[in-house]
Amino acid sequence: MxxxxxxxxxxxxxxxxxxxxxxxxxxxxxxxxxxxxxxxxxxxxxxxxxxxxxxxxxxxxxxxxxxxxxxxxxxxxxxxxxxxxxxxxxxxxxxxxxxxxNGILRGARMVLSQQLQLAAAEIHRVNGRYTQLYKTVASSCQVCAEHPVPLWQIRARRIIHDQQERQLYFDDAVLRVLDIPILYLPRLRLPDPTLKRATGFLTPTFKSSSKLGWGLKIPYFIKLGDHADITLTPFLGTKTKTFELGFRRAFRSGDISFEGALSSDDILPGRDRGYFFGTGRFELPREYVLDFDVEITSDRDYLLDYGYSSKDRLDSAISISRARRDKLLEIELTHYHSLRLSENNDTIPSLVGNLTYHKRFVPDMIGGDASLRFDAHSHYRTSNIAGNLGRDLTRASLRLDWRRKWTLQNGMVASLLGEINADYYSVSQGLAGELNGSQITPAAAVELRWPFVKTTTVGASVGASHVLEPVIQLVWSDSTTANIPDEDSRLVEFDEGNLFSLSRFPGADRYERGYRANVGLTWTRYDPKGWSLGVTVGRILRAHNLGQFRASTGLDGRNSDWLAAVQLKLPNNLTLSNRSVFDNDFDFAKNETRLIWQTDKLKIGSSYIWMKAEPYENRPLDTSEWTFDGAYDFDPNWTGKTDWRYDFIAGDAAYAGIGLEYRNDCVKVDLSLSRRFTSSGSLTPSTDFGLTVSLTGFGSNTSGRSRAHRCRNYN
Incomplete structure (x- = not known):
């Protein structure tokens, strides 16, 4: 009962x-x-x-x-x-x-999303929706007995928490830092930690620049329903008045995003400056995807002056594509606008159209893997000058390739490769003798690989595995060629990725021709102690020197330069890689070294690159640069950052930056200082300083929390 x-x-x-x-x-x-x-x-x-x-x-x-x-x-x-x-x-x-x-709770404290604590003499519950706190202290720092004075706190006569709207309303709010009053606001509204999007001010940023002076960015976020928002950011500086705008909109089948700014500054007085970037992506019926982007700026230096982007060529494009397991279809139209002083927008291809269809299949009769690829390309220059400065070109290319391999009884892997290319060119405003018509280029190859595997059974390296694989590839392709303008095959690379390719030209305007042998050797060691070492060496041997490549590529001459690539991985998360192209006298055409080391506290990345000058590739001077970037956690709260780029040819640094970040459970402070040393045309050296202070516990951003805070009396 x-x-x-x-x-x-x-x-x-x-x-x-x-x-x-x-x-x-x-x-x-x-x-x-x-x-x-x-x-x-x-x-x-x-x-x-x-x-x-x-x-x-x-x-x-x-x-x-x-x-x-x-x-x-x-x-x-x-x-x-x-x-x-x-x-x-x-x-x-x-x-x-x-x-x-409804009710009253005395001597109460409320914790929201394990971030924000609100301590009050009294808490009133109203209609199960509102929580009213009186004589209140709010902070995401610990306010337990062992931490009586938090780093920051907001004291208020009353705080109302709307559980439905997930908002906090403060009456007579005072922001205190180290218990020192900093700011008084009679009314204040902030989102609680569970709310991801709410109209209101975002974290302000203090910036200082040698070009723009010092100033303050105060972003204001406006929620436009559940699927759209706008961010308005006035940037008020001593040498600039700038207004930034960002817009996002999500749809059922895609999304769009736009950002831009409008400025009036002392760099170009009396002239309005600005930029506009936009992107979008939509899923269309039958698995097609529509992508577009728009990039516009008022002048060459605006993006760098304000730090919006480091791009020196703007591309606005629209494309429709569909990718399946064995098929790819893509149609794209792109408009290019160069910000480089070395380039004239009238004489570079400003409007470019491409169509690509690629299909992979297995032939019924002969087996192996085959693919069919069709490409159509067209570009337009606004210049009316004949030749390289005004040539307009349209090309259609069809390629059929096939490959099949067999494993022989002695362990060799033999392969047959073949392809045939058919190209049609239509050139206007070109030079006399340039091809207007079609050409066919066949190619065939036989390849032999002989992998050897050994495991060490004696000595200090017991259990280490060695894989040694010599490779030889005998290639033939038609040695005759038509007079075709080189528009898309200028930037030639020679690396381990294309050592055994039928052609090392990146585009369709050039095919590697003649009889040749691609030879190489790879050796890889896997040690049971957790480290590995891989080495690749190779070169190309030709029957005749047809003068197809520039000297700076390392591919010119009857025999190419040597290609050597090394990669070392150590168990302490250190990776070292090097790729070199050099002749018999060890005269280097290219050399690139990259080091990456990452531990629990330290992250380091460093690169060095050397390339010979090549005016044909728009590199009139040798390239010799060293870059370095790193971050070190001094303790769970402090992190130092640095990045650096040094130009050995100029004999001076090109860029340097340092940063210091402090994080704990309730605040994040990010301090940065950078200097750009380069000078060209109207682009002058500049120094930038930035300071951002974020109080965690409001909204959904928890990036500043280095650890979850806990109080003993509710663990």
């Missing part, structure tokens, strides 16, 4: 009722306690390790009493109330109505 009475009382007291805007679980609550009794006044009392479970709400207390004419619920603490995954309320005592929608 007693159990039935208790069940009925609990059903009446703790049954959930739906409220406007807040979904509640219906049904009886579960009560667990050391002792439960009902006295002569029909007052129910639960005592000792009391716990109530009702929907997503969980209450722990020392004693709970229900009874009287008002049906009030009186709870003696310490009290812990957990609502879902985001809200924890701690209190010394409480009085709630029978539905737990």
């Amino acid at each position: 007693l159990r039935a009475i208790i069940a009925l009382l609990l059903l009446a007291v703790f049954a959930g009722h739906p409220r406007d805007g807040i979904a509640q679980s219906t049904g009886a609550a579960t009560l667990v306690a050391d002792k439960v009794w009902i006295d002569n006044n029909n007052t129910l009392t639960a005592e000792g390790h009391v716990e109530i479970l009702h929907g997503t709400t969980r209450i722990k207390a020392t004693r709970i009493t229900y009874g009287g004419t008002d049906g009030a619920l009186r709870i003696d603490g310490p009290i812990t109330m957990i609502e879902g995954d985001d809200i924890i309320v701690l209190a010394s005592s409480a009085e709630l109505d029978r539905e737990m929608q």
